[in-house]
Amino acid sequence: MLNLKQSLITAAGAAVLAIGSLAQASEYLVSTDWLEENLDRQDLRVIEVSVNPGVFERGHIPGAVNFRWHTDLVDTVSRDIIAGDDFQGLLQDAGISDDTEIVLYGDTNNWFAAWGAWIFDIYGVENVRLLDGGRSKWEAEGRPLSVRPSNYTAGNIEIGEPNLELRAFLPEVVEVARSENPEVDLVDIRSAAEYEGRVIAPEGVNELAVRAGHIPSAVNVSWGEAVAEDGTFKSADELREIYAAAGVDGSNPIITYCRIGERSSHTWFALSKILGFDVKNYDGSWTEYGNSVGVPVTNLAGTVWGGQ
Template sequence: MIITAAIRGAVALAALALLTGLAQASSDALVSTDWLADNLDRKDVRVIEVSVNPGKFERGHIPGAVNFRWHTDLVDTVSRDIISRDDFEALLRDAGISDDTEVVLYGDTNNWFAAWGAWIFDIYGVDNVRLLDGGREKWEAEGRELGIRPASYAQGDITVDEADDSIRAFLPEVVEVASSDEPAAQLVDIRSAAEYEGRIIAPDGVNELSVRAGHIPGAVNVGWGNAVNEDGTFKSADELRALYAEAGVDGSEPVITYCRIGERSSHTWFALSKILGYDVKNYDGSWTEYGNSVGVPVTNLAGTVWGGQ
């Protein structure tokens, strides 16, 4: 009886720790527009815009915000890779960010690339980072102030860690998961149903393409947009948990998210890891890498094989 009671106590403590951890993940992941409006003047808060569309920042932005251009500032401009540790540290210091700075990221299109930015911050061990829930669309819809003057700050002194690849998936790992009878992770394809089924390779008007259509074998399809409300804010933790559980993703196994180039999947990475506390990697190579790779298995429900034909 003593041993049984001890085991029950340990299980109860473990369950409490898990629930506490999940609650912490949810509560620390986001800030509201009200919170940001009330804290804009704090010297230890730095607001950073990471938008998809060029020119958005210049036409108006949250006062005091710094602009990070995803296609030049947050990537290696020579190799297809994320920004290096040294360059990322220099970028943050130029934005006036120090170790005690609280960072709030926001962007257009429901925070697609702001979430991608949050993923990069996480890779380099910068913890005090949250997303503005609803992004710039919600800020604008509420009629809040926008500025046009670029902000300038004294040099920060933040030190970032070496890259932590435990939240980043690479092609060999993904191929192993796709080819295994007992995969080590669950694959979540967050693209549209048409992309997932292989009816189209990519949405209209995009330049990043692959020669094959379809999805990675074993992946389930939960469109990234299902995670947000009409105003672009994230659904509640309970709603998100139910959404992904319906597709068989309940946090009991590691998860790998992917899309076309890794930006939409980072939004789902954020929902699953930061709000729900699941063990998640983002595969930023995504379909443009996987669908162009030789010798990898592909599932195509539409019957197309090459170039969408």
Template sequence: MASKIRLLVTAAGLAILGSVAAASEGPLVTTEWLQENLENPEIRLLEVSVNPGVYERGHIPGATNIVWHTDLVDPVRRDIASKDQLQSILRDAGVNADSTIILYGDTNNWFAAWGAWVLDVYGVENVKLLDGGRALWEAEGRQLSTSPLALAAGNIELGEADPALRAKLAEVVDAVESESHVIVDIRSPDEYSGKIIAPEGFKETAIRAGHVSGAVNVPWSQAVQEDGRFKSPEDLKALYAEAGVDGSKPVITYCRIGERSSHTWFALSKILGYDVKNYDGSWTEYGNAVGVPVTNLAGTIWTGR
């Protein structure tokens, strides 16, 4: 009888483990799954929030703070973090070669998605986003912690940066002229049309308004539900297909500084499986470049203000 009970318990345990494993398949994890797996030693949780003090006021238990301005970008050049810089940060966060990395953050997961993109550039596998990000976790009343972390150093080793995942200015201009890619502008309609150069209150700007000639406009917000979670793959496929983005041609995404376009890169690349490059120079580079093809539907002129 005891052995029969043990068999039943073992079977139940395997079923639970199986359901947990199944829930973590794919590029996203749910808040429910993460809640059940906060003590899982194979998971490393990284918060990428850009609003000051957000992490310090309370974060998901076990999360390490990754600062976008200094950890995921080069602090001197306009560039992504170097291999050595990022590898050191990940090791300090306890990330091992076999860790599953889960990223989340504030501001609609934009900067967490940037983190996922940069990790992809360096060949890091098993990287996922918390669907709905910090906002959904808090809206559901889930626990936050202010306790400091004491983590053993990780052993992850990064590969060399893969240029195939990153678009540069010259490639974007070539794509306009050759029509080799579908270019997706994920900014607001007012930014796309040239009515405004940047959203109110944002300092990073350009001296020209408008969009990359030939680019289609699918604002990033159309890819998510009201609670911030991504729409279903079927709904995403229909959304982008309506704009002519169906996976038949490679895609370049861009926004203003590359963070919102990382969110769309994630949707198109990781959820739909399309061939996608993120143009992180985005409009603050393109709108300041000399002689590139620009379409300004609104006719807005930069006046220095």
């Protein structure tokens, strides 16, 4: 039997664990330490959302299921997000129920995992968190990977109608672009070269626009300014200072955009989930806007049309 001192130590330790669990449940990020310690929980589902083919199959966080961004989280016929019925079926097949805690992670700086978090938010799924630092941090720390597929008993989660207040569409963005005194802050999270119009897209990508530049009134805060060297998000105070320096302080609604909506999902997460601002993600982004007829473009490099 435990003596009194050992009993007190054990009780104190249990209380600390309970408090830590409660604190973790109130956050939208989990650390790699926390995730590895909680992988055996039956009410936890880890989901990888990566964009590079074969990454998941070569090794993934043990117990994780694979949501393929190109086919699982988007409509494969229309340029659109996944339909509600399809999303509900995807979640149920992954063994997700209403009380399941969900952790998302992925490759490429967690961009597509953040897209996943945005989709989960649109459909009102709760208890969703992002692995801070994503796949890169997990691998850099030498944490376990598995090649075994994960199969779970079907879950019973049911989702409602999508909350389109989290999503910006072209007409709304054009209205802001044409406004003399816009009451919405546009945040272009692409590189300075893309924003200024020196390039249409990063080298090596296929999704292009015929025009270069940015949406009028948009400020440029590259997604990378929100993270530390290890890919984890900077503190709320640091983030608030970074965006305030660009004139974005949360006093106006915000629309984020990039090229196809994945990098802007990352900034959407920082602004909405960490800072609590009112934010929409414009997933049409520059490949829609820069290819649209009759919309204004600001170009600082003098290369408006096709880089000419």
